[in-house]
Amino acid sequence: MYTSKLGLIVNLNSNYTDFQFNPFTVPAFVAFIPFIYMIPTCYAILRIIQVYIQKGLRKNDETINQSVFLVIILTQLSCLCFFIGDFITLRFPSTGIMTSWCQQQEPSRFLTLIFLTQIFFGYPVMIYPVLLNVVRFVPIHYPLNHKKINEKIIRYSIPFIHLYPFPFISFMLPAIGVCRQLRGPYEFGSLYIHFTDSWHNVINAPFLVLNSIIWLIICLITNYFLYRKIRNLKVSARCQLHVNRNTNYQKAEVSLTLTATSMILAYITNLVFLGNFLIDEQTATYFAIFRPFGNDLETCVVTWIFYLTHPAFRENSEDRNSQESRRQLL
Numbered sequence: 355m356y357t358s359k360l361g362l363i364v365n366l367n368s369n370y371t372d373f374q375f376n377p378f379t380v381p382a383f384v385a386f387i388p389f390i391y392m393i394p395t396c397y398a399i400l401r402i403i404q405v406y407i408q409k410g411l412r413k414n415d416e417t418i419n420q421s422v423f424l425v426i427i428l429t430q431l432s433c434l435c436f437f438i439g440d441f442i443t444l445r446f447p448s449t450g451i452m453t454s455w456c457q458q459q460e461p462s463r464f465l466t467l468i469f470l471t472q473i474f475f476g477y478p479v480m481i482y483p484v485l486l487n488v489v490r491f492v493p494i495h496y497p498l499n500h501k502k503i504n505e506k507i508i509r510y511s512i513p514f515i516h517l518y519p520f521p522f523i524s525f526m527l528p529a530i531g532v533c534r535q536l537r538g539p540y541e542f543g544s545l546y547i548h549f550t551d552s553w554h555n556v557i558n559a560p561f562l563v564l565n566s567i568i569w570l571i572i573c574l575i576t577n578y579f580l581y582r583k584i585r586n587l588k589v590s591a592r593c594q595l596h597v598n599r600n601t602n603y604q605k606a607e608v609s610l611t612l613t614a615t616s617m618i619l620a621y622i623t624n625l626v627f628l629g630n631f632l633i634d635e636q637t638a639t640y641f642a643i644f645r646p647f648g649n650d651l652e653t654c655v656v657t658w659i660f661y662l663t664h665p666a667f668r669e670n671s672e673d674r675n676s677q678e679s680r681r682q683l684l
Contacts, residue, residue, distance in 0.1 A: 361534040361548075362535040363461070364456045364534065364535055365460055366459075370543065371457060373453045373454055376450065381448045381540060385446060388650055391650070395657050395658070398661040399430050399434070402657070405418070405666050409666055417606045417664075419490070421504035421505070422610060424508065425508070426486065426656075429479070429483070429617070432479050435471070436653075438471070439471035439473075440472050440646055442468055442547070443469055443472045448540060448544045448546060453544075456533035456545060462531055463531065465532060465547050465549070466529055466549055467531070469547050470523060473523055473558055474523065476562060477515075477518055477522065479652065480566060480569040480620075481518065482617075483617035484569060487580050489507060490610060494584065522558075522561040522565070525552050525553040526549060528551060528553055529549040529550065529552040532547075532550050533548075534547075566624045566625050573617070573618060605664070608663065609663035612660075613659050613663075616656050616659050620651060624648075624649070
């Protein structure tokens, strides 16, 4: 029932029979802090989707690259799914609210599925920033037929991105989900959802670290080449035709550059916490308190940088004047 590295299994453990949930604890307080910033962030994501549909799909606004917007939307939706999985796997059970329920349950595939939700969406979150750089690069390099090229890239890359995690989680096919006790500084009854009896007792951390390093390197390389290409275009005649057409187009490029750069935060925070877990498990338990907030960086920072800087979300003076004239006519 006990694994020194991962913690005591709570399922059917008599030591937790009389456990009473206390809502006035630090884990309970910390678990619900994210909703302070996640609820406004969800509004911003919905607003991005709304603008994508209204201006991008219906009006074909020139400041909206439909492929770029779609990738950013899918990135943020994947981040939200990861947040939900992480909340159910770690933050919510760490409060102790699930402890009595877990104690009464046998280890089950249902708990495995909950754990897999978090792990699965961690992989698309790594890959989408690279896809964003690719679909941004295509209009610069192929200005005449970039829409067709990006449509093909999107058509094949999105299924690939969501099939990609399966080889890295296949070792969990025989695994059974369990509730485990978090070690100090967490109190007695603070749990997290994990698994046992995986294939050859393989764990997720090495795969996640390896993928984080690989996709971070690819993201940095694509960011570098994209930056060089944009910089070179600014001093060329081709730049005058395709980049400097108007101020909004320039602002859109700056916004996308800031957005793509901010996505690197997710790789760094992921590597820091996973690397710490593999190197020093004892201190990793203390870092686990802050890890969820590090994971939220991409969801919130990327969303708000994109929403606050892209001109598509700003109503220009011409639009306001036309609306005022319509009101006067009515």
